[in-house]
Amino acid sequence: MPSPLIDRSSGKMLPRSLARLLLVFLLGYGLVMPQRSALAQPALEYQVKAAFIYNFLAFTHWPGNGAQVINLCLYGEDHFGQEIDKLQNKSVGARPIKVLRSNDPEQLKQCQAVFFSQPVNDNLTGIMRSLSGKPILTLTDHANAISKGAIINMNLIDEKIVFEINLGSARKSGLDISSKLLQLAVKVHQ
Amino acid sequence: MKISGYFTWLFFRIRLVKLIGLRAFAVKLLVIAVLTDLTGMAAAQGNSATGNQLLGLSLEELMDIKVTTVSRRPQKLSEVASAVFVITQDDIRRSGVTNIPDALRMAPGVQVDRLGTDKWAVSIRGFTGRFANKLQVLIDGRSVYNPIFSGTLWEQQDTLMEDIERIEVIRGPAATVWGINAVNGVINIITKKAADTQGTLLTAGGGSFEQGFVSARYGGKMNEDTPFRVYAKGFARHHTDAPSGASNRDQWQSGRGGFRIDHHRGNDQFTLQGDIFANAIGDTYDKSVISLQSSPTNNVRGQNEGGNIRFRWDRTLSEQSSILLQTYYDRVRYQMSPLFSFDTESFDVDAQHRFSLWDRHDITWGGNYRLYHSKVFENGFIKLTPQDRTNHVYSGFIRDDITLIPNRLYFNLGTRLDHNDFTGLEIQPSARLAWTPDTENTLWLSVSRAVRTPARAENDATLDFLQFGNAPGLPPLPFPLKAVFQGSHSFQSEKLLAYEAGYRHRFSPQASVDISGFVNDYSELRDFSLGGFTLNTGLPRQIITSVLTDNSAAALTYGFELSGDWKPTQNWRLQGNYSFIDMRISSNPLTKDFDPSVSGADKVTPQHRISLRSNYDLSDKLDINLWLRYISNIAYYNLPGYVTADAKVSYRPAKNIELYVVGQNLFSRNHQELAPDFIPSIPAVIPRGVYGGIQIRF
Numbered sequence: 037m038p039s040p041l042i043d044r045s046s047g048k049m050l051p052r053s054l055a056r057l058l059l060v061f062l063l064g065y066g067l068v069m070p071q072r073s074a075l076a077q078p079a080l081e082y083q084v085k086a087a088f089i090y091n092f093l094a095f096t097h098w099p100g101n102g103a104q105v106i107n108l109c110l111y112g113e114d115h116f117g118q119e120i121d122k123l124q125n126k127s128v129g130a131r132p133i134k135v136l137r138s139n140d141p142e143q144l145k146q147c148q149a150v151f152f153s154q155p156v157n158d159n160l161t162g163i164m165r166s167l168s169g170k171p172i173l174t175l176t177d178h179a180n181a182i183s184k185g186a187i188i189n190m191n192l193i194d195e196k197i198v199f200e201i202n203l204g205s206a207r208k209s210g211l212d213i214s215s216k217l218l219q220l221a222v223k224v225h226q
Numbered sequence: 227m228k229i230s231g232y233f234t235w236l237f238f239r240i241r242l243v244k245l246i247g248l249r250a251f252a253v254k255l256l257v258i259a260v261l262t263d264l265t266g267m268a269a270a271q272g273n274s275a276t277g278n279q280l281l282g283l284s285l286e287e288l289m290d291i292k293v294t295t296v297s298r299r300p301q302k303l304s305e306v307a308s309a310v311f312v313i314t315q316d317d318i319r320r321s322g323v324t325n326i327p328d329a330l331r332m333a334p335g336v337q338v339d340r341l342g343t344d345k346w347a348v349s350i351r352g353f354t355g356r357f358a359n360k361l362q363v364l365i366d367g368r369s370v371y372n373p374i375f376s377g378t379l380w381e382q383q384d385t386l387m388e389d390i391e392r393i394e395v396i397r398g399p400a401a402t403v404w405g406i407n408a409v410n411g412v413i414n415i416i417t418k419k420a421a422d423t424q425g426t427l428l429t430a431g432g433g434s435f436e437q438g439f440v441s442a443r444y445g446g447k448m449n450e451d452t453p454f455r456v457y458a459k460g461f462a463r464h465h466t467d468a469p470s471g472a473s474n475r476d477q478w479q480s481g482r483g484g485f486r487i488d489h490h491r492g493n494d495q496f497t498l499q500g501d502i503f504a505n506a507i508g509d510t511y512d513k514s515v516i517s518l519q520s521s522p523t524n525n526v527r528g529q530n531e532g533g534n535i536r537f538r539w540d541r542t543l544s545e546q547s548s549i550l551l552q553t554y555y556d557r558v559r560y561q562m563s564p565l566f567s568f569d570t571e572s573f574d575v576d577a578q579h580r581f582s583l584w585d586r587h588d589i590t591w592g593g594n595y596r597l598y599h600s601k602v603f604e605n606g607f608i609k610l611t612p613q614d615r616t617n618h619v620y621s622g623f624i625r626d627d628i629t630l631i632p633n634r635l636y637f638n639l640g641t642r643l644d645h646n647d648f649t650g651l652e653i654q655p656s657a658r659l660a661w662t663p664d665t666e667n668t669l670w671l672s673v674s675r676a677v678r679t680p681a682r683a684e685n686d687a688t689l690d691f692l693q694f695g696n697a698p699g700l701p702p703l704p705f706p707l708k709a710v711f712q713g714s715h716s717f718q719s720e721k722l723l724a725y726e727a728g729y730r731h732r733f734s735p736q737a738s739v740d741i742s743g744f745v746n747d748y749s750e751l752r753d754f755s756l757g758g759f760t761l762n763t764g765l766p767r768q769i770i771t772s773v774l775t776d777n778s779a780a781a782l783t784y785g786f787e788l789s790g791d792w793k794p795t796q797n798w799r800l801q802g803n804y805s806f807i808d809m810r811i812s813s814n815p816l817t818k819d820f821d822p823s824v825s826g827a828d829k830v831t832p833q834h835r836i837s838l839r840s841n842y843d844l845s846d847k848l849d850i851n852l853w854l855r856y857i858s859n860i861a862y863y864n865l866p867g868y869v870t871a872d873a874k875v876s877y878r879p880a881k882n883i884e885l886y887v888v889g890q891n892l893f894s895r896n897h898q899e900l901a902p903d904f905i906p907s908i909p910a911v912i913p914r915g916v917y918g919g920i921q922i923r924f
Contacts, residue, residue: 084291087280091288126281179421180450193422196289220285 095214109147149173307658307670309397309742320851322874322888333395334787334803339900342910344381350411362408373598376681399676401654402640420453431919458483466910495540502533515906528562546582567603591624610686648680677719708768736793743786753779779813797843829862890915
């Protein structure tokens, strides 16, 4: 039931305030227009995840001398854009990082690390299983991925990125994960 | 700067963001920081696209960066230049508080007084009282506003304390963003996402004042993209005593349950959330004030129950562009015979669109519709005419976050237009400027206008149960004076023009301070005037006067809040704050002594408040947390200042188990914090309390 008391103050307030507001808006735009520059904004989340991946590579030791190059492969949809390519300029110790995108499960066997960018479904579980036991660091960012064979999984908790490690899978693969990573992991699965 | 200064700058940003917890702000600033500094660096080095600056950060630092997508809470962006304090889940856990109002004592500028087992008065920067009406309180975006007196009934606002992600306390007007009633501040209670509350949590315990509590939560997944949680809790709290020592019979039993389902699909995020609760409460009224002798005044028991359901849809259109749709329905039934019984329901729809324009403008605009329906049951004390009423509020808002100089100067401009049934159109603009001259300093200024729209009671109510043995300010009377409060249809909105300034300084990553000052210029505040006096010829013999509501009071308040955060060592954190306020109120001199809500508010507000917290981790398994508070005297009720302390010791024998002991109000057997207004409940003294508990997670 609408009230009978409506619009007592509206009549005079609106035009003056609106005019003032418009003026301030115009001034504001006038001030900043000449200075604008083209800024493209990448997704911070994946920027941070790329930085995490860089750390994961840095704190993992592969068995033997291994390949000189660390092949970091991306499987599935690419959310990183250029962020992950920036790792290409980096190296871990003396080993340069090479970023590859591949959706061919066979090719993944050439990689030292694989990031699976989609939920681990039945199909992906198969692929992961085919990689298990090989010295390949499998990385994911989806809940439950650890139980399906991923070695390091990133999660978003309280707006921050945390990670969990499947130490059992890592050992099976012959990978040596630094205690630094194990300390910082929210959960270490044995 | 560029390269060397960059990281300190970035760290400061991260720190600052942690401090004030603004997600969108974090993202924007970080993104801008990274990009603009990159541009600068590229120019300096002649080396383009060197890449992600975050690659230089340590894992610990990476784990500290907030990364939520830009779109999630766009409205926060504009809050850069405001006095914001965040109470985190860790703060809540370590403080040992068992309810939301007590948690708010941690924030500077907030006055929290417990009036009884189930009653609190909460306000920011003055004008407190059980029916304090200048705050906007939101739980997960749902306004918990009672349209009858335009305030918050705190006993109804609860959830699983463990599920609260954080409480953002914004001092000062934030009406442009948060709407009507965000005059003195906003309290924004945000619970965790369902994905963050997976697994089982069981809590149980009890003690002296907290007689017993039990809660359970289970979080699972319907499928990979659809996490959910359900919870239930219950507690029993002891009654408080009157200063005389008699029981106030306000023992409180409560049961509550709820759920949350989040669903993520592509660019869309959906949330469905709901709660139901029931409280059994009680009260004792002051017989000398209540004029109807026939009514029971002690051992009055009542109950309230309610529920709400909320749906929210977020769609990310692009990095800079998003839309948000939210709707909720909330219903409460409150039965406290004979004084106070009502039903209220509210329905709300909110839509927002955010986009960026010409790179430097980040614009958010939207609209809101809210419906309030309230029904106040007829009794001999409070009468609302009409008894049953539906009110509508229509709002539109626009605001723009403008980057004047990247990394250095930000300007925020916005306004909100609300249309309500009582006063028509209200305009609430604000302008805010934030300046970060270097990595350690932030300075901000703001001017804003906010209004507090009339409550139904101010329009429709007649209260004719209050009598005074002696009318304050009048010569002694031969008979008691019975005051008949009368609402007024010409009651206007209360207005505030606020000038604020703030400064944040970071000494090191371990130490920072934040100071905010304000001058609040209130006009057309509620006041009361006395009508004619008549002698009641029947029995009881009374002099009857009508007390009319008008807008003739004004106030000028000023003050500041200082807060500091220091980590002397890795395992020790100290947080302290000091709040000062001075209030100058001009009102009808007759009302100063019987209206604590406005006219006498200067004497109800303690000038000084201090809170000091120490959180110390003896080991991973054992932490000791202490909390010291000082509140200066409250002249209106002749209450002396007091110092009190809480302490909590937590022990985790295994990863999933926590045992704890909490002591509350340790320094004295009991103390009185404030006294109830309007509803003449007997004041309560708040006792010392000890309780213990166990929490299991799996």
